[in-house]
Amino acid sequence: MKRARALQIYTDPLQHALIAAAVAAPLVPRAGRRVLITAIAAALVIDIDHAVAARSVRIDATTSLLTRPRTHSLVTALGVGAGVTTAAGPVHGWAAFGALASHLLHDAGDRAAPTPMLWPLAPARQLGRRRQLVGTAVLLLGSIAISRAMAAGGRAHSAAAADGGGAAAHPQTA
Numbered sequence: 001m002k003r004a005r006a007l008q009i010y011t012d013p014l015q016h017a018l019i020a021a022a023v024a025a026p027l028v029p030r031a032g033r034r035v036l037i038t039a040i041a042a043a044l045v046i047d048i049d050h051a052v053a054a055r056s057v058r059i060d061a062t063t064s065l066l067t068r069p070r071t072h073s074l075v076t077a078l079g080v081g082a083g084v085t086t087a088a089g090p091v092h093g094w095a096a097f098g099a100l101a102s103h104l105l106h107d108a109g110d111r112a113a114p115t116p117m118l119w120p121l122a123p124a125r126q127l128g129r130r131r132q133l134v135g136t137a138v139l140l141l142g143s144i145a146i147s148r149a150m151a152a153g154g155r156a157h158s159a160a161a162a163d164g165g166g167a168a169a170h171p172q173t174a
């Protein structure tokens with residue numbers, strides 16, 4: 001039992017990285033592989049607070065009683081997503097948001113400490129694996145929808161350029 005918990009603790013970062021990369025994967029053909037780096041970084045960095053807590057508090061004591069840190073909230077995911085959108089554009093912003101949301105869902109899917117996903121609106125609780133699966137699928141569909149919208153936008157743009165609409169769109173004042 002103890003060994004299973006230890007295994008979970010040490011493979012968690014890998015699982016978070018893989019899930020985040022899977023959620024962001026549909027964006028790669030349009031936005032390039034860097035969205036994967038954005039997603040994986042976001043999914044891993046949020047657990048720095050766990051590492052800090054684990055060093056000061058015995059892991060046994062944290063498994064059932066304490067809640068996960070308040071950074072494990074959709075408020076954080078939205079804030080980071082907005083910040084990354086400002087810095088690197090909306091696709092990277094979505095990748096960061098999706099990665100963090102998938103991380104929260106994965107954390108809320110186990111039977112360890114409650115996850116304050118809806119903090120400060122609702123108390124911390126676990127959602128279970130089934131809801132994790134549904135939520136992660138919704139994030140994945142979001143990435144597919146964004147990728148399709150970008151493809152459609154690209155087609156509209158090249159059609160306009162082929163029409164000679166590109167010149168009309170940028171009138172020059174001589």
Ligand SMILES: [Zn+2]
Binds near residue numbers: 046047050072103107
């Ligand atoms: Zn976590």
